[in-house]
Amino acid sequence: MTIKTVLFDFDGTLADSLPLIRRTYQRVFDQMNVPWDDVKVMKTVGLPLRQIAIKFVGEERHTEFFQLYQHYYAIEHDNMTRAYPGTLEMLADLKGNGCRMGVVTSKSHRVVMRSINFLGLERYFDVFIGAEDVTKHKPQPEPILKALELMGEPAATAAYVGDSPFDIMAGKRAGVVTIGVTWGISDRDELVGHEPDYILDTWADLVKIIQP
Numbered sequence: 001m002t003i004k005t006v007l008f009d010f011d012g013t014l015a016d017s018l019p020l021i022r023r024t025y026q027r028v029f030d031q032m033n034v035p036w037d038d039v040k041v042m043k044t045v046g047l048p049l050r051q052i053a054i055k056f057v058g059e060e061r062h063t064e065f066f067q068l069y070q071h072y073y074a075i076e077h078d079n080m081t082r083a084y085p086g087t088l089e090m091l092a093d094l095k096g097n098g099c100r101m102g103v104v105t106s107k108s109h110r111v112v113m114r115s116i117n118f119l120g121l122e123r124y125f126d127v128f129i130g131a132e133d134v135t136k137h138k139p140q141p142e143p144i145l146k147a148l149e150l151m152g153e154p155a156a157t158a159a160y161v162g163d164s165p166f167d168i169m170a171g172k173r174a175g176v177v178t179i180g181v182t183w184g185i186s187d188r189d190e191l192v193g194h195e196p197d198y199i200l201d202t203w204a205d206l207v208k209i210i211q212p
Helices: 018-031 038-042 049-057 062-080 087-096 109-119 142-151 165-174 188-193 203-210
Strands: 005-008 100-104 127-129 158-162 177-181 198-200
Touching (some): 049 062, 087 203, 127 142, 158 165, 165 177, 165 188, 188 198
Parallel strands (some): 005 100
C-alpha cells in the first residue's frame, strides 16, 4: 500500500511531553486533594482534558481542575517540552519525499500550537486538529476524518501514528493505516494487543515504511 498522507498524535509521539503532563496532573491532584494513582491517570492521556477532569473530580469541580491544569502546564511548558530524538529529521525526510502531514490531538488547538511553534515543527504540517475542532474525540474516528477532509486526501492512502490504544482504535475506525510507537505512553505488548498495522521502535522505521 502506498501511503501519501501521514497524521500524527502529539504527546508521546512527536513530543516528549509525558513528564510535563504527569507533573502537571500531580500538582492539580495535590491542590484539589484528590488521591493520586499514576497508572489510572496516565492511562487517560490521549483523551480531552475536560473529559479527564470530569472522570476524576466530577461535573461540579471539573472547571477548577481544567483551569489549574492549564495554569501549571503553561508555567512548566518551555522547560519540559522537547521533540523526541530524530523527530525533525524524520519530518524533513517525509516532506522531502512529497508526503503530506498533519497533527491530530486531543489537546486544545491553542495549547498544541504553542508546543508546535515552540519546537519549530509548524512548517512540516498542512493541518492541525485539536479538541475544539470536533465533537467526538479519539478513540472515535472524527478527528482523523476531519483532518483528511480539510486536506482533501482519502483514507485509503493515509496513516495515523500514535502512542496509545486510543490512537490505534481511532485509526482503525477511520479506515487508515495504523502505526504505533513504543517510546510513548504504551509499551510494545500493549500496542500489539490492539493490532496496529505497524509498530515503530525508531523514526527510521517510519521513513522506511513511507518511502515511495
